[in-house]
Amino acid sequence: MRVIMPNYYKKFVCKAERCRDNCCKTDWRIELDEDTYKKYQGVSGELGEKLRLAVGSDGDGYYIVHPCPMLRSDGLCEAYLSLGNEGLGYICRMHPRFINSYSDREELGVGLACEEAARLIMTEPMSLETDEMIGGEVSFKDDHAEAILKIRNKIIDFVMASDDIGKDISGILKYTQSIEAEVLGGQYKTAFEKIILPYDRHEEKSCENIAEVIEKLFDMEILDNSWTEILRGAKEKIKEPNGDFDEELKRIFCYFIYRYFAEYSLDGQMLSAVKLAAVSFIILRELFKGRSFDERINLAHMYSKEIEYSEENLENLCFDFFVDKVFEVEEIIKMI
Ligand code: SF4
Structure with a gap:
């Protein structure tokens, strides 16, 4: 193992x-x-x-x-x-550690909902390490899970090497959209061979879409009332991204991909995992504007507590990914 x-x-x-x-x-x-x-x-x-x-x-x-x-x-x-x-x-x-079991491995991580974990996630460029577990339960390789993990790791490597995170996340959305049906059907060749390419729409970003997404968060279960104030403040000052905090945001994007891509894909929802990472990137980029590092850590952990760690909110968001126009791939790309 x-x-x-x-x-x-x-x-x-x-x-x-x-x-x-x-x-x-x-x-x-x-x-x-x-x-x-x-x-x-x-x-x-x-x-x-x-x-x-x-x-x-x-x-x-x-x-x-x-x-x-x-x-x-x-x-x-x-x-x-x-x-x-x-x-x-x-x-x-x-807590805040988590374990995901796939194929012949266990994957460990720490969750963004804890402020110390958030600090580490935002500070350390992600790379994955492997330990052999002595005496661990012996399990057999699952080819489907192995293929999905290989694609997941390809996405993480691509993001960590990115020097234009907006175009690269857009490219990942397009890539995932193009391979999802085949991979979920057990055909991996295209996904392995296809290079993930940056994708640029050469158009203005859609602040209306961002406002619509933030508006949706108001309607979700709220744990802490100060979260409503934070969302209100962010909605009032939406503007074009300027590249501030891209390194932190791309590490957070990788956190979501590492934690959810395989789980969601094995559940037939590969694209939802990438949408979750992309939407989290977009919302946190809005929340981070003009904030100190300490405040950004606090905001990332609050976002995680309110959205990621609320079973109800996460389920609702993932449902909206399927039915809401603002969460179609092209509409998300307009916000990145
Ligand atoms: S939230 Fe605070 S108390 Fe809880 S695990 Fe993280 S650092 Fe420790």
């Missing part, structure tokens, strides 16, 4: 008490696995009582109540301090 990860994966360290938006304070449903639940039942004394108070249950299983009583006022987790890493439930232990 191979383990693949971006070069920055091993550098991730939780900021804990220095984090401005501690994930334990976020109003997410945090599932608690059965093993940890049982472990908590066996902890004695005041700590055990507190741990049990931190757990709720319903028809879907166990979850950590909100706000989590184990989170101390200094931002540290009492369960971790008392019981160590093994005392945490799977999600608490893993």
Whole structure:
């Protein structure tokens, strides 16, 4: 079994008490696995009582109540301090890390919804590293998944070498559109042989399209009210892109491709994965204008929390990719 990860994966360290938006304070449903639940039942004394108070249950299983009583006022987790890493439930232990399993490999990453992960994603040019997992579960190569991962990696390499990210993302949209049906039907030759070319429409960018997309975000589930203000501010100052922050934005584009391209493709939605990366690029470029690096990190993590980490919002957005004119490939290209 191979383990693949971006070069920055091993550098991730939780900021804990220095984090401005501690994930334990976020109003997410945090599932608690059965093993940890049982472990908590066996902890004695005041700590055990507190741990049990931190757990709720319903028809879907166990979850950590909100706000989590184990989170101390200094931002540290009492369960971790008392019981160590093994005392945490799977999600608490893993977040913001994620694992995707394909073919004979596991792919690891850190999610943009965490501000420290966002900092790494935006700072480090993406390259993928491989470790061999000793004693890992042996699995067999899946040719279809292998082909999709090869195409995914070709896209990441193309983006990382880009010196005109707008034209190159447009080119990736056109490339994906042209190969999707064949690849999903098990024909990979064209996709492997075809060179991804930059695509330039030589036309004015469509600020109306960008405004329409931002407008859609207002109608989605909102986690934090300040997100509405941020969107309103961005909508009021939409203008032609000037290339600021292209390097950060292309790393974020790669994050979305790395995380979702294979998963969506195996689900028959290859083009949606590229649209998600492209639309995230467009929205974040608007949010980033005139902002400091620290503010841009905060905005990227907020976007991820509000859109990427909201199951409902992500599902709605991906549905809109199929039905809304503004998300047709040519219309997205007008915004890039
Ligand atoms: S959001 Fe990230 S840095 Fe902050 S507490 Fe959670 S894992 Fe740590």
